[in-house]
Amino acid sequence: AQSVTQLGSHVSVSEGALVLLRCNYSSSVPPYLFWYVQYPNQGLQLLLKYTSAATLVKGINGFEAEFKKSETSFHLTKPSAHMSDAAEYFCAVSERRSSASKIIFGSGTRLSIRP
């Protein structure tokens, strides 16, 4: 069965500092991997997704993530945090099948930015 584990329910960084949100997945076959962001009282917005051979995935708002099969990880990074990055971030996984429709989400990491 597929699953994702997000390490750290709450991460706090200073404005301008590196953002690193950790995600490890469990899947018997290479999955699709996603990072979503949720701002207060809003739905989910896709930041980036890994669906092909390129292991370094660039997303919106300066975020990127690297798929590491040997470590079963898909950590999210951003070189310099901005106050507007404060939100909850979800790592997610789905099967690599054309008929797949279920996304399994991690428990989320709340990112706070200190001025």
Place this chain on the structure above:
Amino acid sequence: KAGVTQTPRYLIKTRGQQVTLSCSPISGHRSVSWYQQTPGQGLQFLFEYFSETQRNKGNFPGRFSGRQFSNSRSEMNVSTLELGDSALYLCASRPGTSGGLQETQYFGPGTRLLVL
């Protein structure tokens, strides 16, 4: 293009009542999925509809049901509401024509349901 819209945005019901939530997907999208988000259980997949047929479902009791209309709009119904059904219900749409979840899935703002 307009995004995914959900109505109503907020709803208060009492135990035992039933509720119907509505989702209008992005124009041209034929797949609509529903998710429940709670502080305790996180985000959980409810079901997916494509061309008026349920294509996949999660592990929820039969009190949770849905349907999709010919214009791809979808409704979700919860009967005999319980306190634990209080949650943010999110709808997501994607074209649904190929590639499974390689297609980007777009989420609506959600309907926040409070059961008293």
